Amino acid sequence: MTATGLRIAGLCLTLVYAGALVRVYVRQPSTLSEAGGTLTSAVGAYRIDRERFDAGLQYFRQDRFVEARDAFAQADPARQDPVVQFYVAYAFLRQGWGRVYSDDALYTQGLEALTRARQLAPGGTIRVDDDNLALRTAEELQAEFERGLTRELSDFNPARLMRERP
Amino acid sequence: MTGFQDRRDVPAVPEPQADLVPGEIYRRPAGPVALPAGREAITLPLLLLTVAGLGGVRVAATGTIALVPPSLVALVLAVFLIAALVRSGALEPSRLVGDWRTPLENASGVTVLLALLVATAQVFTLLTPASGLFAFVFTAFFALLLWNTLAADPDRPRLLRSLAVVLGGAFLLKFVVLAALYDPDGGVLRRVLLALIDGATLGGAPAPDGPVTGYLAFATLGLYFVGLVLLPARRRSWQR
Numbered sequence: 327m328t329a330t331g332l333r334i335a336g337l338c339l340t341l342v343y344a345g346a347l348v349r350v351y352v353r354q355p356s357t358l359s360e361a362g363g364t365l366t367s368a369v370g371a372y373r374i375d376r377e378r379f380d381a382g383l384q385y386f387r388q389d390r391f392v393e394a395r396d397a398f399a400q401a402d403p404a405r406q407d408p409v410v411q412f413y414v415a416y417a418f419l420r421q422g423w424g425r426v427y428s429d430d431a432l433y434t435q436g437l438e439a440l441t442r443a444r445q446l447a448p449g450g451t452i453r454v455d456d457d458n459l460a461l462r463t464a465e466e467l468q469a470e471f472e473r474g475l476t477r478e479l480s481d482f483n484p485a486r487l488m489r490e491r492p
Numbered sequence: 493m494t495g496f497q498d499r500r501d502v503p504a505v506p507e508p509q510a511d512l513v514p515g516e517i518y519r520r521p522a523g524p525v526a527l528p529a530g531r532e533a534i535t536l537p538l539l540l541l542t543v544a545g546l547g548g549v550r551v552a553a554t555g556t557i558a559l560v561p562p563s564l565v566a567l568v569l570a571v572f573l574i575a576a577l578v579r580s581g582a583l584e585p586s587r588l589v590g591d592w593r594t595p596l597e598n599a600s601g602v603t604v605l606l607a608l609l610v611a612t613a614q615v616f617t618l619l620t621p622a623s624g625l626f627a628f629v630f631t632a633f634f635a636l637l638l639w640n641t642l643a644a645d646p647d648r649p650r651l652l653r654s655l656a657v658v659l660g661g662a663f664l665l666k667f668v669v670l671a672a673l674y675d676p677d678g679g680v681l682r683r684v685l686l687a688l689i690d691g692a693t694l695g696g697a698p699a700p701d702g703p704v705t706g707y708l709a710f711a712t713l714g715l716y717f718v719g720l721v722l723l724p725a726r727r728r729s730w731q732r
Contacts, residue, residue, distance in 0.1 A: 329529035330596065332529040332530050332533050332534065333529055333532075333533040333596050333597065333599075333600045334596070335533070335534070336529075336530075336532075336533025336534040336537065336600060336603075337533065337596075337599060337600060337603065339534065339537075339538065340533075340534075340537040340538065340541065340603050340607070343537075343538060343541050344541055344607075347541060347544065347545045350545075350559065351548065351559045351561055354558070354559055355557065355559070356556050356557060356558075357555070357556065357557065358555075358557060361557060361559075
């Protein structure tokens with residue numbers, strides 16, 4: 327390889343490497359697998375475990391949300407896939423949803439998962455075409471979480487008892 | 493100049509080169525010598541970026557990791573250190589950037605300099621406690637030693653030896669001495685020392701990171717020194 331070729335290859339390699347490092351530092355992964363996932367996703371090499379994701383979807387549709395989140399965590403150990411994280415957030419929403427009140431702890435965890443998913447998604451938005459879901463976009467899901475976490479007069483409206491689960 | 497020549501400008505012995513003929517008279521050309529393209533474009537940037545990346549990794553005893561970007565004061569210290577490298581001849585910027593190089597070569601050289609700045613800053617961030625009085629003491633220690641180094645104007649080997657002592661000493665203090673003080677299995681003497689340190693620092697002694705961070709720091713420092721040795725030093729080729 328000529329010196330010019332080496333320099334061009336070196337510059338490209340350096341830029342990709344520096345970009346991947348900056349991405350990892352910005353994402354602030356909390357485990358080694360997350361850090362590895364962030365690095366591989368920076369170069370477009372990250373893939374979820376489709377089999378575990380499908381298993382998670384099965385649990386999710388059977389309202390077994392703890393099992394579903396466990397399977398989603400195995401499918402996306404680095405938490406780098408926006409769709410999987412969207413479902414994780416949705417699992418928290420459905421588990422925490424109640425006709426009388428919602429579980430603030432589960433809603434908060436769900437909102438965290440959704441925020442993470444939106445940071446990963448291009449443009450900050452996610453759309454999931456799943457007939458099983460009442461809320462199919464990140465914006466709708468976020469609004470539902472925020473409504474659940476906000477205390478307001480409408481919380482005492484008896485008509486809330488008649489509403490459908492999202 | 494009055495006949496005085498800096499010994500760093502004119503090496504006592506010419507660098508061994510294949511085309512040197514004994515008995516011939518050689519002279520220095522005006523232009524600096526370029527680095528091998530592979531070292532300049534690939535080895536040095538990747539090595540220094542690896543140092544920059546590893547330098548910010550903190551692994552807690554629980555296994556969770558945190559990534560710490562370079563602090564502002566570390567960047568300032570890095571500029572001081574690079575100035576010392578340039579003055580000592582351990583780094584010759586004109587071998588990386590200059591009019592005599594093509595734009596692509598200059599871009600490659602600037603990449604090396606930027607990577608060196610970030611790597612150096614991360615090394616200082618790594619060796620300085622995160623907060624409290626110790627952070628101030630370590631930073632002041634680094635600043636004074638670098639200032640002293642700049643004033644002493646050492647040559648390349650002396651500067652590299654001095655840096656090994658300064659950075660190695662800081663590594664031992666932070667990752668061996670302080671870590672030993674915070675070891676939960678330590679005895680009475682450790683607890684007495686810790687109480688004294690906490691009292692002296694008004695409770696500001698930060699708990700050290702897990703042992704994995706120490707091993708990573710050791711590897712990072714080793715890589716950093718390899719990078720410093722590979723930097724283009726002040727040197728000119730000899731011509732007949």
